[in-house]
Amino acid sequence: MPTLLIADDHPLFREALRGAVARVLPDAALREADSVDALYALVEAESDADLLLLDLNMPGAQGFSALVHLRALHPQLPIVVVSAREEPATMRRALDHGAVGFIPKSADAVTLGEALTTVLDGDRWAPAAAFAAPAANAEEHDAAQRLRDLTPQQFRVLQMLGSGLLNKQIGYEMGVSEATVKAHVTAILRKLGANNRTQAVLIAGRLALDPGAIVPPPEEAD
Numbered sequence: 001m002p003t004l005l006i007a008d009d010h011p012l013f014r015e016a017l018r019g020a021v022a023r024v025l026p027d028a029a030l031r032e033a034d035s036v037d038a039l040y041a042l043v044e045a046e047s048d049a050d051l052l053l054l055d056l057n058m059p060g061a062q063g064f065s066a067l068v069h070l071r072a073l074h075p076q077l078p079i080v081v082v083s084a085r086e087e088p089a090t091m092r093r094a095l096d097h098g099a100v101g102f103i104p105k106s107a108d109a110v111t112l113g114e115a116l117t118t119v120l121d122g123d124r125w126a127p128a129a130a131f132a133a134p135a136a137n138a139e140e141h142d143a144a145q146r147l148r149d150l151t152p153q154q155f156r157v158l159q160m161l162g163s164g165l166l167n168k169q170i171g172y173e174m175g176v177s178e179a180t181v182k183a184h185v186t187a188i189l190r191k192l193g194a195n196n197r198t199q200a201v202l203i204a205g206r207l208a209l210d211p212g213a214i215v216p217p218p219e220e221a222d
Contacts, residue, residue, distance in 0.1 A: 001027045001028065001029055002025060002027070002028045002029070002050040002051065002120060003028070003029045003030075003031065003046055003048065003049045003050050003051075004021060004025070004028050004029070004030050004031070004049065004050060004051045004052075004053065005030075005031050005032070005033065005039075005042055005043065005046060005049050005051070005052040005053065006018065006021075006030060006031070006032045006033070006053050007032070007033045007034075007036075007039045007042075007052060007053065007054045007055060007058060008032075008034070008053075008055040008058070008082070009034045009035060009055065009057070009058055009059050010055075011034070013055075013105070014032055014034070017053065017082065018030055018032070020109055020112050020113075021053075021112075021116065023109060023113070024109070024112065024113040024116050024117070025116065025120075031046055031049070034059075035058060035059045035060050036058050036059065036060030036061045036066050036159070037060055037156070039054075039058065039066070039070075040070075040073075040152055043070065043073075043074055043077065047074075049077060050078070050120060051077075051078050051079075051080060051116075051119060051120060052070070052077055052078070052079045052080070053080050053082045053103075054066065054067060054070075054079050054080065054081050054082065054099075055081075055082055055083060056081055056083040056085060056090075056094070056209060057083070057085075057209075060156070060159055061159055062159065062162055062204065062205065062207065062208045062209075063207045063208035063209040063210075064093060064094065064097045064144070064207040064208075064209075065147060065155075065159070065204060065207045065208075067079060067081065067094065067097050067098060067099060068097050068098065068144045068147050068148060068207060069147060069148070069150065069152075069155050071097070071098035071148075072147075072148035072149075073152070078100045078119060079098065079099050079100060080099060080100060080101035080102065080103055080115070080116075080119055080125075081094040081099045081101070081102045081103070082102075082103045082104075082105060083102070083104070083105060084104070084105040084106070085209060086104040086105075086106065086127075088127075088129040088130055088132065088133035089133045089134065090209065091104075091126055091127060091129065091130035091133065092130050092131070092133035092134065092135060092136070093136045093140070094126075094130075095124065095126060095130060095131075096135055096136040096140075096141070097136065097144055097207075100119050100123075100124050100125075101115055101118070101119045101124055101125040101126055102125075102126040102127070102130055103115045103125075103126075104127065139206055140206045140207065142206075143203050143204065143206035143207055144207060146191060146192045146193060146203065147192070147204060147207065149191045150188065150191055151187075153174075153184060154184050154187055154188050154191070156174065157170055157174075157181060157184040157185060157188060158188050158200065158201075158204055160173060161185070161188075161197050161200065161201055162201045162204060162205070167181045167182055167185070168181075185197060185200075188200055192204070
């Protein structure tokens with residue numbers, strides 16, 4: 001009996017996807033997460049899961065960052081991106097960053113079934129346009145490689161830096177001291193090869209769906 005993980009912050013879409021999966025794989029065990037933090041906990045608890053269906057717009061992550069980080073932490077877990085962002089370039093970027101498939105949210109039940117069967121059999125599946133699109137650029141691959149070295153806590157801090165939070169606010173959200181946050185920031189800067197938090201956020205921002213829209217965080221002593 002396969003175990004599938006569904007990560008999406010919209011309850012109605014999770015319900016729809018759950019129903020579609022159940023029709024294709026009636027014996028599958030389904031587990032769900034509605035945020036990146038919940039997803040990490042779920043993946044740890046379900047270490048033998050057969051497949052993760054991942055939305056790109058999960059709270060707590062930007063663009064392909066969660067995909068990249070999860071692939072580093074759990075290389076044995078196949079990940080299929082399920083997204084309303086259906087541009088060929090977006091689909092190709094997902095594949096380039098380690099997804100075994102890309103299913104548009106507009107796909108019908110027949111297409112979904114074909115995609116799930118294909119990836120569970122060990123092959124890749126995506127619309128033909130994805131394979132014809134240009135590959136992700138070298139800067140993006142470089143950012144992904146650096147991001148893979150972060151611990152889960154450091155990744156969480158980086159995402160909150162990208163949201164514009166200050167050290168004190170991050171400490172409150174994580175339940176740790178400001179000094180601990182500063183230590184995480186120092187480690188993040190070192191691993192990303194960044195001189196300050198603004199540069200770190202911009203490096204991670206190369207993995208955003210729309211890199212040009214990334215807003216640098218407020219300056220603060222690290």
